[in-house]
Amino acid sequence: MSERITRDEVAHVGQLARLVITDDELTMFTEQLGAVLDTASDLAALDLSGVEPMAQPCALTNVTRPDVIEPSLGRDEVLAMAPAAQDGRFRVPPALGEA
Amino acid sequence: MSELPDGWEMVIGLEVHVELATQTKLFCPCANAFGDEPNTNICPTCLGLPGSLPVPNAQAIDYAMTLGHALGCTVAGSVFARKNYFYPDMPKDYQTTQYEHPTNENGSITLGDGTVIGVERAHIEEDTGKSTHLGGGGRIHDATATLVDYNRAGVPLVEVVSRPEMRSADQARAYVSELRDILLATGVSDARMEEGSMRVDANVSVRPVGSDELRTRCELKNINSMRSLGRAINYEARRHVDLYESGQSPNQQTRHWDEDGGRSTPGRSKEDADDYRYFACPDLPPLVPTDEEMQAIRAGLPVLPAARRQALADATGIEAGQAVLAVERGLDALAIAAVRAGAPGDVVIKHVDQNLSDGAGQLDGPMLAKLVGLEVSGALSATQVKTVLGELVASGGDPADVAASMGFEAMDSSELATLLDQLIADNPDEWQRFTEGDTKVQGFFVGQIMKATQGKADGKIVNQLMKERSSG
Amino acid sequence: MMNAQLTAIETAARVRSGDMTAVEALAQSQAAVTARDADVRAFLHLTDDRAAEQADRVDAQVAQGQDPGPLAGVPIAIKDNMCTRGAPTTCSSKMLEGWKPPYDATVVSRLEAAGALVVGKTNLDEFAMGSSTENSAFGPTRNPHDLTRVPGGSSGGSAAAVAAGFVPLSLGSDTGGSIRQPAALCGVVGFKPTYGAVSRYGLIAFASSLDQIGPFASTVADAALCFDTIGGHDPRDATSIPSAIPSAAAALGNGVAGKRIGIIDELMGEGIDDDVRARVEQAAAALADAGATVERVSVPATIYGLAAYYLIAPAEASSNLARYDGVRYGQRVDGVNVEEMNAATRTAGFGDEVKRRIMLGTYALSSGYYDAYYGKAQRVRTLIANEFAQAYSSFDLLMSPTSPSTAFELGAKSDPMSLYMCDVCTIPSNLVGHPALSVPFGVGDDGLPVGVQLLAPLLGDDELFAAGQVLEDANPTDATASGSEIRGEVRP
């Protein structure tokens, strides 16, 4: 099995991504992610000093819009999409931590 | 509890989130409005609906750069980044903010007393929605459900991050107050703490005086007023000192200020370090301010409070520290005009500070100067000056005419001298005692003259005349 | 019946002239779907009412002498990762089952403004992650040329809808080859435009810096018309190119005489099936016959594209797909607190491939690994762009196979890595934002279609259509018409 990523790391990544991973899945994902990261290790050999990172292929800058109000979506339409709503708001189970 | 025990000092850094005074949100054309019905200012973008995309608000960028210039920052090209974490009031479960390349870096704020506090950065980011926790009497931990309103989601913020250079709660308050004045002066934000358009988080730690170490800090959230800010910092600093003095040490954590209980309580622990996985937002091209933009912003910048205080101090001969109130009230221009019209600076500042708390109304600089002249010459008593000033604020006019119309006849010294000589002649025993040093009888003479003149006489001048008569 | 339908251009011409009504054009398309989509399964949802209303509107315009638009009465299928107001938009994920967006994607608005009839939403790999359309929560689409084979992916439903003759045009999205590879496997034309040429507003994001919407068509000219209709600046997409995009239709018929065309060495070697390579060489000869100079050219960094792509795309996806948390729309699985609700919802709502990529991307961005993985991959993009720029200093266009092989059997590639290899030829264009066109050219040893890929630099889109038409005319086997037998049994 690949040493690129450990079971613990996969478990941690699952937590960060808010995914519940079973033990069997942990084994499967650790192996599969390791295989992809093995391919990525090809990149490690490349000399990329002096090569700038490219975040976007477009070379645009300063794209903005004017500060002019446009109509809102209808609240009823939007709340109708929600799994749960109450008092004009989206309802969720208690949010314990704070952002 | 405002002072730490001997040997300790506070280290305070502030993160102030400022809502920008735009018409629309940062990345969508929904109204940026406070107090509307929940979820009525929402669209695909600020709800994070699948397929929606952000487009930056030009005015928000402009305001942010304006603030950057006002804070003396290096205003440069910037890149929006995504800060990834889950929270229900954050529609995309990432916050679009600036990380490696913020719009503004390395500025400062000069406090009223001249202290300069460094500003590390002032970056643009989007606000979150608003959560209401149901049940449990409003306490987060006992809530039965949380309701979310996304009207505020996507409202443009600038987060102004100070360096940890403040050393007392008062200094922290002065910093926030100065920042607010700058925001109001530039029109960048309405800076209302009570409406949440200016929100302060305080990073507090303590250390032995003379040390330059940075010890474990706690981040205080939920500070809703200037009063809370001072109380929260003092409480937290003292808590740290108590821990150190009992051989313990604080944990790095976020804490909530409980204004009613007068204490801070622990929030989420930061021990398992947050991993926000910042990366440049691929939906948003970089911002590269042009020279024209920068020039226009600099040209549009008003004279800022610190410079106005200095200008007032230069014009009036007072210390810059004494100019705070006048500038805060926006009366510095009036004061300078009065001084230019010949009034002594200290007297002008006295009136601005003591008698013009509600503004100057119809009063202008030349009027104030003329009134001060009447006061200094003794033509009007202090009480009369105050009354005339009130009338000038209300309706304006010529100070001498206003005084005359109120029956405050300008009494010259010779008239007073005649009256005094008559009194001395009528009361030789009392005069004798005064010349022998009994100051108590001074009040008798002043009182008699006030009675005779129906209060029009200036007590100071009477005192002066009595001194002259007794020595001469 | 393989694509006995009229082309989009023919349909629009008849509807505009009054020879045929839009209602009739719609009925023909619907009849084809009814006859055969139970086997092919190109569509997830049909939007009959919406199409009927639009057909009536177009017919009324014709009757009143108004211009009904260049795509008047043309039935069109939309990949189900583009928002259609009031109509299901699922990304083939249980997560979005039942969700109806409150807005239309810009491309959908533009097509309807041009008179097109949106007949339905097509199947895809969940959230466009895949190369076979087997990763759909609603079951796979089958290749109309052989129902035991995959149509390619992720836009397999849109490719199959055109190949099966259900519609003359459809839209797909291409993040690493998701238009071109299924186009090749289904024997139709597929085009990935220059990044920013077509608005992404309303396209449900997979990897924002790579995603582009583009057309599938049975002819190069139809694809050009569709691209001209959907392309152009959109103020709702900050990455949309503000300057005018050269018209593809205007470049048709320009030919390739005098053009210098390079065959990318690195994409003609190991990993490419012999029959596919032979077709590409045959296509090169056809271009040379038409007056182009064709030579081999080395673009070494293209071989690193795959590794870079499988870090960048998952990284962006991990962030783009965070919003599926059960709070505002879509499915929810409840929990005692919001964290548990989020996790339960995401665990139940996403399939394995989506989870795999979210985890891979989360890892590539996490502290301590960013520089080694995501940061490095971003530099590889620049490296590839530099090498392409070098190649384009000597060549006007480049070419390669679109897919290393023809359509494979359903279930044949169960290992994720072997499926990822399908995109080796298409990925480099996405990484650098360049346009690329896949044109059917003959068949492989198995009688299934082969696609040839033409590549151009940024905003060279129109040139690709001119060259593509030369290949179309020289195609030794007209696989899109009646060249191949329909084979294979439908599995239960």
Ligand SMILES: [Mg+2]
């Ligand atoms: Mg922040």
Ligand SMILES: [Zn+2]
């Ligand atoms: Zn909005």
